Amino acid sequence: MxxxxxxxxxxxxxxxxxxxxxxxxxxxxxxxxxxxxxxRTYAPNDFTIHLSKPDAESIQGYQSALRDELIQYxxxxxxxxxxxxxxxPRVRFVTEDSLGFGEFGVTAKLTGGTGRGxxxxxxxxxxxxxxxxxxxxxxxxxx
Numbered sequence: 001m002x003x004x005x006x007x008x009x010x011x012x013x014x015x016x017x018x019x020x021x022x023x024x025x026x027x028x029x030x031x032x033x034x035x036x037x038x039x040r041t042y043a044p045n046d047f048t049i050h051l052s053k054p055d056a057e058s059i060q061g062y063q064s065a066l067r068d069e070l071i072q073y074x075x076x077x078x079x080x081x082x083x084x085x086x087x088x089p090r091v092r093f094v095t096e097d098s099l100g101f102g103e104f105g106v107t108a109k110l111t112g113g114t115g116r117g118x119x120x121x122x123x124x125x126x127x128x129x130x131x132x133x134x135x136x137x138x139x140x141x142x143x
Contacts (some may be wrong), residue, residue: 040084049070075088
């Protein structure tokens with residue numbers, strides 16, 4: 001009975017996705033999907049952020065600025081970890097009907113560039129989408 005009540009209230013009090021949570025999810029995907037080569041550590045550079053419809057609507061007014069900020073954040077994280085990115089990071093947002101309010105996913109891919117300097121791993125090494133949930137507000141912090 002307790003888990004049923006906790007589940008109902010947990011869904012009722014879930015909070016919207018915040019940019020800092022998306023940034024943390026993005027770098028977590030970079031870290032978990034890095035690929036160690038002979039002389040470099042390659043990290044994903046192509047990110048798709050999957051948002052619920054209400055969360056997508058909440059960032060609509062500043063989505064372009066958030067995209068730029070996430071690109072800069074990913075670049076800074078890559079430098080701090082000595083990761084090699086095949087191209088500058090790319091970030092796009094998509095709305096997913098299967099996600100509930102306060103849930104988001106991050107798909108990270110390692111994609112290569114074209115032309116000079118595009119040496120290294122295969123053109124497209126796809127990662128899996130990882131779903132994150134925002135913390136519940138109020139009440140018990142058990143999850």
